[in-house]
Amino acid sequence: MTSTGSPTAGATLRLLDKADKEIVKLDRAIIGAVYKFQHDFRKNPEAAGFDLKPLKGHDRLWSARVNREYRALLLRLGGNDWLLVSVKHRGHVHRNLDRLAYGINQVTGAIEYVDLQVVEDDVLRPVLSEGEPARKPTPDETDESPLFAQYTAEQLADLGVAEPLIPIALKLTTDDELLGLAEYAPRHTGEVLLRLRDGVPYEQVKAEVTEPVAIAPEARGAGVGTEDWREAADRSQAVVITDDESLRSIIEEGDFGRWKVFLHPTQEKLVRRSFSGPARVGGGPGTGKTIVALHRVKHLVDKLPPGHTKPVLLTTFNKNLAADLRSRLLSLGGPQTLARVDIQHVDQLATRVVSEADPGNTKRRIDDAQALKEWRQLLVETGDNRWDAEFLSDEWNQVLLGQAVASRADYFRARRAGRGRSISRADRAEIWQLAERFTQRLDTKGLETHRQVAERAAQLEIARKNKIEERRRQQEEHGGPGNIHAESGTGAWLRYRYRHIVVDEAQDLGPAHWKMLRAMVPQDADDIFLVGDTHQRIYDNQVTLGSLGVNIRGRSARLTLSYRTTREILGSAIGILEGADYDDLDGSSENLAGYRSVLHGGRPFLRRADSWDKELDLVVEQLQAWHDVPREHVAVCVPMNGMADDVVARLSRSGIMATKITGEGLRGGEGVHVGTMYRFKGLEYRRMIIAGVSEGLVPRSAVDVWERTDKLRHRRELQRARSLLFVAATRARDALTISWHGSPSRFLKPLGADDVQG
Numbered sequence: 164m165t166s167t168g169s170p171t172a173g174a175t176l177r178l179l180d181k182a183d184k185e186i187v188k189l190d191r192a193i194i195g196a197v198y199k200f201q202h203d204f205r206k207n208p209e210a211a212g213f214d215l216k217p218l219k220g221h222d223r224l225w226s227a228r229v230n231r232e233y234r235a236l237l238l239r240l241g242g243n244d245w246l247l248v249s250v251k252h253r254g255h256v257h258r259n260l261d262r263l264a265y266g267i268n269q270v271t272g273a274i275e276y277v278d279l280q281v282v283e284d285d286v287l288r289p290v291l292s293e294g295e296p297a298r299k300p301t302p303d304e305t306d307e308s309p310l311f312a313q314y315t316a317e318q319l320a321d322l323g324v325a326e327p328l329i330p331i332a333l334k335l336t337t338d339d340e341l342l343g344l345a346e347y348a349p350r351h352t353g354e355v356l357l358r359l360r361d362g363v364p365y366e367q368v369k370a371e372v373t374e375p376v377a378i379a380p381e382a383r384g385a386g387v388g389t390e391d392w393r394e395a396a397d398r399s400q401a402v403v404i405t406d407d408e409s410l411r412s413i414i415e416e417g418d419f420g421r422w423k424v425f426l427h428p429t430q431e432k433l434v435r436r437s438f439s440g441p442a443r444v445g446g447g448p449g450t451g452k453t454i455v456a457l458h459r460v461k462h463l464v465d466k467l468p469p470g471h472t473k474p475v476l477l478t479t480f481n482k483n484l485a486a487d488l489r490s491r492l493l494s495l496g497g498p499q500t501l502a503r504v505d506i507q508h509v510d511q512l513a514t515r516v517v518s519e520a521d522p523g524n525t526k527r528r529i530d531d532a533q534a535l536k537e538w539r540q541l542l543v544e545t546g547d548n549r550w551d552a553e554f555l556s557d558e559w560n561q562v563l564l565g566q567a568v569a570s571r572a573d574y575f576r577a578r579r580a581g582r583g584r585s586i587s588r589a590d591r592a593e594i595w596q597l598a599e600r601f602t603q604r605l606d607t608k609g610l611e612t613h614r615q616v617a618e619r620a621a622q623l624e625i626a627r628k629n630k631i632e633e634r635r636r637q638q639e640e641h642g643g644p645g646n647i648h649a650e651s652g653t654g655a656w657l658r659y660r661y662r663h664i665v666v667d668e669a670q671d672l673g674p675a676h677w678k679m680l681r682a683m684v685p686q687d688a689d690d691i692f693l694v695g696d697t698h699q700r701i702y703d704n705q706v707t708l709g710s711l712g713v714n715i716r717g718r719s720a721r722l723t724l725s726y727r728t729t730r731e732i733l734g735s736a737i738g739i740l741e742g743a744d745y746d747d748l749d750g751s752s753e754n755l756a757g758y759r760s761v762l763h764g765g766r767p768f769l770r771r772a773d774s775w776d777k778e779l780d781l782v783v784e785q786l787q788a789w790h791d792v793p794r795e796h797v798a799v800c801v802p803m804n805g806m807a808d809d810v811v812a813r814l815s816r817s818g819i820m821a822t823k824i825t826g827e828g829l830r831g832g833e834g835v836h837v838g839t840m841y842r843f844k845g846l847e848y849r850r851m852i853i854a855g856v857s858e859g860l861v862p863r864s865a866v867d868v869w870e871r872t873d874k875l876r877h878r879r880e881l882q883r884a885r886s887l888l889f890v891a892a893t894r895a896r897d898a899l900t901i902s903w904h905g906s907p908s909r910f911l912k913p914l915g916a917d918d919v920q921g
Contacts, residue, residue, distance in 0.1 A: 174204060174207075174245055176201055176204055176205050176247060177245065177246045178246075178402050178410060179246055179399065179400070182247055182248050183413050183414055183421060184421075187414050193229070193230070193232075193233055193250075194414060196229050196230040197235075197410070198411060200213075200229045200230075201247070201407075201410050202407050204227065204235075208227070208243070212228060214227065215227045217239075218256070219260055220260050220261065224237070224238055224239075224263060224265060233250055233252055233253060234253050235247055235249070236251060236256070236263075238276065240396055241392055241393055246396060247404075258280070259279075263279070264276070264278075264279050264325075265277070266326070266327075268351075270322070270378070271323050271351055271373075271376050271377060272378035273349070273395060273398045273399040274398075275349045275352075275399075277325060277347065277349070282348075285343060285347070286335075286340050286343040287334065308336065310335045310336060310337075310338075310340075310341060311335065311356070311360075312333075314333075314359070316329050316333065319355075322368060322369055322373050323351050323355060323372075323377065324352045324355055325348060325351075328352055339730075341360055342759060343763065344356070345357060346761045346762065350400060351373075353724070353761060354427070354428070355372055357724065358371075361756070361757040375428065378398070400425050402425070416494075418449070418451075418727055418847070422451055426454070430451055430458070430722065431458075433455055434459050435462055437688055438688060438692070439718070440686065440687075440688070440715075441693070441708075442691070442692050442720075443669070443692075443693050443708075444694045444720050444722065445694070445695065445696055445697075446721050446758070447698065447722075447758040448696070448736075448889075448890070448894075449728045449893065450724060450726070452694035452695065452696065453488075455722070456477070456666075456667045456694045457492055459665055460492060461496040463475050464500050464504060467503060473503055473504055474663065475663045475665070476506075476507070477492065477505070477506045478506070478507055478512060478666055478680070479508055479668045480509055480668050480671040480672055481510075481844075482826075483826075483845070484508065484667065484845045485506055485507060509672055510528075510616065513619075513676070514528070514616055516623055516679070517616050517620050517623065520623050525609065526609050526610060527609060527611075528610075528612070528613055528616060529610050529611070529612055531614070534612045534614075535552055537605065537608075545597075547597070550593075553876075554584065554873070554876075555594065555597060557582075558582070558594060558598075561582070562577050562579055563577075564618045565673070567618060567621075571592070574591055575588065584875075617673065617675035617676055617679065618678075621678035621682065624678075624683055625678065627657075627682065628659070628682040630657060631658065634657060659685050661684045663690065664680055664684050664690065665691075665693070666692070666693040666694070666695075667693075667694055668699075668844070668845070669695030669748065670695040670696060670697045670699060671701060672704060672706070673704040673706065674704075674706050677708060677713055678712070681711060681713055693713075693715075695748070697745045697746055697747065697748060698753075698755065698886060698889060699886055699889065700745075701840075701886055701890060702883075703883060706748060707748070707749055708749050709749050709750065715748070715749055716749065719747070723757045724761055725758065725760040725761070726760075726762070727847055727893075729764035729897065730761075730763060730764075731763070731764055731766045731767065732760075732767055732893070732895050732898075733758075733759075735766070735892065736892040736893045737755055739892060739911070739913070740885055743882050744882075745882075762896075764898065765898060767892075768785075768898075769900075769901050769915070769919045770901070770919065771902070771904070771916075771919050771920065772902060772903070774905075775806070775809070775855070775904050777904065779810065779813045782799055782854050783813060783817045786799075786814070786819055786852070787819075792850055794821075794834050795833060795834065795835075796848055797835050797848060797850045798835065798843065798846070798850075798894065799814075799835060799837045799854060800838065800839070800840055800851065800852070800853045801840075801855045802840060802856070802860045802863075806839075807837050807838055807839055808823070814834075819834070821834045821835045821836075822836060824836055824842040826842075840853075840888065840891045841887070843890065843894050847895075847896060848895060849898070850895060851892075851894055851898070851900070852899075852900045852901075853888070853891050853892060853900070853901045854902045854903075855902075855903065855904070856888065857903040857904055857907065858903075858905070858908050858909060859906075861887075866880045866884065884910070888908070888910055903916070
């Protein structure tokens, strides 16, 4: 390949995927120099200060000065079109020039760049960091046989594995080596190899991973289309840097900044696919489920005809997450996308529906915790000691409200599958009487629960849907359009509220929410798109979607690669889930098999203290050691609200600024973020401390009372506590410290907590 003339003033500069991940690891001063470089280079690459020149032995790979110490490596696509592939210290640029491999993938038609020397040094000859013990190999790794011995180089090439990496891939003998390679390899190569390693058949990998991104067979081969580097750049995971903020947003917005532009091919396929009905995307933390949901919303909006309505609903389970979704969608799609999307959390949506039907309703809404207090007070006042408040609250929420039970006779017929504790007909009569008194109590006090509101909203929307379908049938019978402006009882036009609904954190929605959402959108292609992970369920809302009219069978997909949490942290987090079973939202089981991270870092640090006061000292000590990270990128997570207050107070006395996360979000924007485990859902931090992970706190000691009276309830409460700790642990990106006082939580035993000395 030869360059085409000398460069002239003004240039198009693109950034290749993974070059940004190299840049973000540099010192802040060097990153600032990269920002200035891209600004000046786009203006005039001929400027003498850049010392722009091809590397020895390469005609398309050039280097340019970023500052005195660092140089940028760029592929010249032709004319003034450049692709930034790396930023290296000048002392490393001219070493092993023959090991810098780049070209156009003959299967995908995309540009690929790999520093083979770095890959071989870091993957095939890894050196343990100082003080880190050697990892004990797993049983399937002890024979040192190659992971991909059953495949030929030609087969891997046909799947689109980057050809310079095929000899390395065929030498891999451990999963650690494979994950290390995936960190450096082009994303398509990484996904192909990981799928094969997970036991997915060759032909299935070819159909699901390679064929969706493959170019036409006739376009493959030298001189037939693939030699056009500009066309190849358009097929690559690369972004044109159009202004000074383009690169800055990618570097400084973390994973979301990257995923705004570098969507993984598997994710891209899910975003653009047309589904014949409701579809679900699952996957562990950091796999990009929310990113897929946001891109899906933008994709659906882009297909809408011009208009000013909001036919797309984006919803989730609480206010803080809904606000975060709004901010991210604005960043992704701009005001024009936001203008066509209704963004509300499900309880807010239910309240709006009920308020439309009953605008004079002045009742105050209370959550499950407040409702439980009302149940306890009712039992005290009645002197009834046969039933406990927790059982009655669950029965009311999951059976009476969950099945819209309206009468005593209905309750006698109601299904109680999965409730654990069996009850007689006489028991049901007694419980029904208590439930009626509870409802009257709330009415008298001017209260209603969010679950009551959600169930009422569901029934209103179902009635609305039935009217719409009845009118449609009448129109079909009479062969005419009928009165298309007929109004419903709410005063709104008699039509479905939305054309498309996208749900984030789907595992935390309850049955009433799903009934409401199902009735809000017609049953049609691309009607409901939901993302979630039942391993992260933190509320007691277990549902079977099919029974609620949301039929996802045959339309489920799972993301398996985490781009947020290191594999060391991920391995510990998965250990927390040991011994627990999880569902898939549709009556079957689900696990995290094949869930992997492509990032590498240190192992989580476990610490024990003799008391909570001493543990607070450990928290301060750890934060002082992490002085090199901006405080807002660090968090401290605890089991109880009072403990969060203790942390904030201790940090303040130690001169460390901290801000508490509440139900309304952050109290302030500066300092270390502190909060309970519930508050960290949907957040992420570079480094994190989870403190107070002691037996009796995680899980709460009261949970074990259920082991004697209601084993199913006991299992579900333990599972919820595990999930909370799992969510907290997977908020950490680079480093995680877990501490406790007294005895460690039973959930930490698989991590070796019992061996930790104070």
